[in-house]
Amino acid sequence: MRLKDLEDRGLYVSGDSACAGCMAANIAINIMRILGKNTIGSVPPSCMSVFGSIFPKLNWDIPYFHMQFSNTASTLTGISRALKVQGKDDIVVMGLAGDGGTGDIGLQDLSAAAQRDENILYICYNNQAYENTGIQASGQTPYASWSNTTPIINGHIGNPNFPKDIPRILMAHDATYVATVSTAYIQDFISKIEKAKNMKGFRYIEALSVCTSGWKIPSQIGPKLVKEAVKTGYWILMECEKGKLTLNKTPEFTGLKEFLLKQGRFIHIKDEEIEVIAKHIKRRWNIYKSLEQANHFDE
Amino acid sequence: MLPKESYDDLITANQAVAIAAVRAKPKVIAVYPISPQTPIVGFLAQYCASGDLDAEYVRVESEHSAMTVVAAAEGTGVRTFTSTASQGLAYMHEVVAATGGMRLPVVMFVANRTLMSPGGIWPEYSDVMPERDTCWLQVFVEDNQEVFDMIIQAYKIAENQKVLLPIMVCGDGFILTHTADTVEILSQRDVDDFLPPYEPKHAFLDVEKPLAQGIIVPPEYHMEAKYQLHQAMRNAKKVIKEVNDEFAEKFDRDYGGLIDSYRMEDADYALVVVGTTVSTTRIVVDTLREKGEKVGLVKLRFFRPFPVDEIKEMLVNIKAIGVFDRSLSYGSTGQIFGEVRNALYGETIPILNFIAGLGGRDIREKDIKTMFRKISEMNNKQPEDPIVFINTRGILE
Numbered sequence: 001m002r003l004k005d006l007e008d009r010g011l012y013v014s015g016d017s018a019c020a021g022c023m024a025a026n027i028a029i030n031i032m033r034i035l036g037k038n039t040i041g042s043v044p045p046s047c048m049s050v051f052g053s054i055f056p057k058l059n060w061d062i063p064y065f066h067m068q069f070s071n072t073a074s075t076l077t078g079i080s081r082a083l084k085v086q087g088k089d090d091i092v093v094m095g096l097a098g099d100g101g102t103g104d105i106g107l108q109d110l111s112a113a114a115q116r117d118e119n120i121l122y123i124c125y126n127n128q129a130y131e132n133t134g135i136q137a138s139g140q141t142p143y144a145s146w147s148n149t150t151p152i153i154n155g156h157i158g159n160p161n162f163p164k165d166i167p168r169i170l171m172a173h174d175a176t177y178v179a180t181v182s183t184a185y186i187q188d189f190i191s192k193i194e195k196a197k198n199m200k201g202f203r204y205i206e207a208l209s210v211c212t213s214g215w216k217i218p219s220q221i222g223p224k225l226v227k228e229a230v231k232t233g234y235w236i237l238m239e240c241e242k243g244k245l246t247l248n249k250t251p252e253f254t255g256l257k258e259f260l261l262k263q264g265r266f267i268h269i270k271d272e273e274i275e276v277i278a279k280h281i282k283r284r285w286n287i288y289k290s291l292e293q294a295n296h297f298d299e
Numbered sequence: 300m301l302p303k304e305s306y307d308d309l310i311t312a313n314q315a316v317a318i319a320a321v322r323a324k325p326k327v328i329a330v331y332p333i334s335p336q337t338p339i340v341g342f343l344a345q346y347c348a349s350g351d352l353d354a355e356y357v358r359v360e361s362e363h364s365a366m367t368v369v370a371a372a373e374g375t376g377v378r379t380f381t382s383t384a385s386q387g388l389a390y391m392h393e394v395v396a397a398t399g400g401m402r403l404p405v406v407m408f409v410a411n412r413t414l415m416s417p418g419g420i421w422p423e424y425s426d427v428m429p430e431r432d433t434c435w436l437q438v439f440v441e442d443n444q445e446v447f448d449m450i451i452q453a454y455k456i457a458e459n460q461k462v463l464l465p466i467m468v469c470g471d472g473f474i475l476t477h478t479a480d481t482v483e484i485l486s487q488r489d490v491d492d493f494l495p496p497y498e499p500k501h502a503f504l505d506v507e508k509p510l511a512q513g514i515i516v517p518p519e520y521h522m523e524a525k526y527q528l529h530q531a532m533r534n535a536k537k538v539i540k541e542v543n544d545e546f547a548e549k550f551d552r553d554y555g556g557l558i559d560s561y562r563m564e565d566a567d568y569a570l571v572v573v574g575t576t577v578s579t580t581r582i583v584v585d586t587l588r589e590k591g592e593k594v595g596l597v598k599l600r601f602f603r604p605f606p607v608d609e610i611k612e613m614l615v616n617i618k619a620i621g622v623f624d625r626s627l628s629y630g631s632t633g634q635i636f637g638e639v640r641n642a643l644y645g646e647t648i649p650i651l652n653f654i655a656g657l658g659g660r661d662i663r664e665k666d667i668k669t670m671f672r673k674i675s676e677m678n679n680k681q682p683e684d685p686i687v688f689i690n691t692r693g694i695l696e
């Protein structure tokens with residue numbers, strides 16, 4: 001499917017209460033333009049659950065199940081198994097969870113569902129913090145970034161830790177399908193969601209999602225940032241299908257400083273910390289590169 | 300393969316639960332090992348593998364996920380089953396509450412076991428008591444036959460359109476789960492007649508009819524939702540009796556519905572008991588009756604909904620009452636005592652609360668005799684402190 005072939009209006013309908021410039025809402029809109037009617041959705045507590053599903057207002061025009069913070073993958077599992085016994089295997093069971101719900105509190109059932117190869121499509125919108133509760137650091141918060149729980153006072157540099165690499169964790173599970181997307185590369189986004197829609201088994205897609213209040217940015221620059229994120233190597237576009245890894249875009253590895261300084265959460269950052277991030281980006285890319293070169297291990 | 304026809308077998312409650320689940324034909328099962336219900340986890344896996352049961356068996360990684368999987372499957376419109384105990388139940392707690400609130404008629408067996416600390420794997424009701432307010436029906440059973448029969452009845456009660464609430468069948472760990480007793484297994488055909496396949500008529504996930512379940516309900520709408528939960532709980536009282544009576548009519552075993560009693564007709568002194576302690580108390584009642592003491596017992600079966608009217612009717616003409624609790628709300632009283640005294644509000648009958656069997660300590664005939672002795676010695680006076688610890692070092696009886 002090409003962008004121009006997509007329905008203008010999908011089944012995530014207008015009228016949500018997301019902040020201006022919230023990329024999570026944009027991601028939900030685009031996912032539902034692709035997935036269509038034959039979908040059951042579940043969103044755990046997160047910004048998404050608050051801005052898109054407060055009774056009696058619901059922006060999801062599909063069957064929708066709201067569960068707890070940590071159990072999206074198990075929720076999808078229960079739905080998917082029940083559909084199987086009802087003979088409705090053609091329905092896409094889709095979850096859309098934040099980075100905290102996915103990589104921290106929800107990692108246990110995500111891991112279990114991946115290992116059992118449950119027939120589910122799990123999408124994570126990664127805005128790199130617990131945004132809904134007011135910007136606390138999650139396991140996906142970048143090094144040296146500010147949050148309410150990684151303050152910049154008294155010599156503290158912000159977050160002292162590096163983000164977990166959830167796609168790599170799931171690749172270590174030999175998951176059926178693992179991919180990352182950025183809405184700036186919309187054709188790549190569409191093909192990956194579409195491919196996942198038509199596959200069976202455990203599918204995981206992680207989308208970089210800008211949060212204007214958490215990242216401390218003007219509401220219009222999100223789309224630009226998720227493009228720069230790919231160019232700088234800060235966000236790797238990859239796809240791992242049945243153990244075969246493809247890196248979809250080689251970064252230019254330039255413009256990191258400018259990219260970071262556009263975001264208020266990095267405004268305090270020093271050159272040596274930028275250097276640390278640059279090294280981390282390079283190292284991560286090299287790891288993915290070497291995994292790509294290991295594709296022949298199957299043969 | 301399990302026989303399809305009716306048969307008697309010498310089995311543990313864990314086996315009885317698993318076979319009852321087979322007869323009830325759930326379509327999705329998710330269970331996780333924890334003593335004393337662990338054998339159920341294996342039995343069900345085997346019944347699914349052997350073809351005795353045609354269900355999706357999900358090997359979840361935790362109880363939190365076990366409850367999630369059955370709740371989500373139930374929300375998709377299929378019958379489910381799970382079981383747990385103690386820490387497992389505590390670990391599922393937030394999902395237990397969500398399941399009650401979403402009106403999902405899940406059936407769960409709980410093998411009662413103490414909740415730490417102090418740690419222990421032996422019987423106590425401190426695991427189910429904290430789930431009291433999660434909008435689940437809670438029923439205590441006395442023996443392995445009642446375990447089997449109640450699992451079957453539980454589906455019929457829970458899935459009733461006037462109820463649509465989940466239900467916990469609570470049986471004493473080890474005393475039932477690891478002790479074999481003769482159980483009549485009803486034939487598949489009889490169970491099918493009594494319990495037809497589940498056809499959800501309420502909200503469930505269906506792409507032809509998009510609906511949302513479990514979403515945030517703001518203050519403007521919240522009270523009404525909670526009011527309906529309370530109504531459903533109240534409706535359950537009648538449905539429990541109807542299901543009990545239909546079961547009794549068909550299979551000749553009458554458990555009395557919400558409560559049952561033994562030799563209460565002309566009793567002066569009564570003990571309110573639950574679980575396996577009811578059996579011990581029956582024997583003591585017989586012994587004391589032979590000596591001419593007018594004693595009886597009230598078997599509390601359902602803790603939620605609580606049978607306020609039935610308890611009051613049963614106890615209103617009694618001289619003195621004792622209530623047995625195998626758990627304690629520290630700083631208050633035993634949980635069952637609180638409910639019974641509440642039901643008797645306005646009455647002046649002296650009442651004592653016996654805390655016994657905590658952490659699995661044996662409850663012997665002589666302990667029950669002590670309880671009857673204490674209530675018969677009350678001389679029409681309410682005690683200053685109703686709580687009496689039984690068979691506890693350093694406490695005089």
Ligand SMILES: Cc1ncc(C[n+]2csc(CCOP(=O)(O)OP(=O)(O)O)c2C)c(N)n1
Pocket residue numbers: 024045046047048068069070097098099100101102127129130131132133138
């Ligand atoms: C068990 C539990 N702990 C904590 C919370 C509070 N909580 C709700 S949303 C949230 C943060 C969500 O973060 P993330 O998953 O990254 O989504 P985002 O809000 O950033 O979109 C937290 C901590 C909860 N709902 N449940």
Ligand SMILES: [Mg+2]
Pocket residue numbers: 098099100125126127128129130131132138
């Ligand atoms: Mg987040």
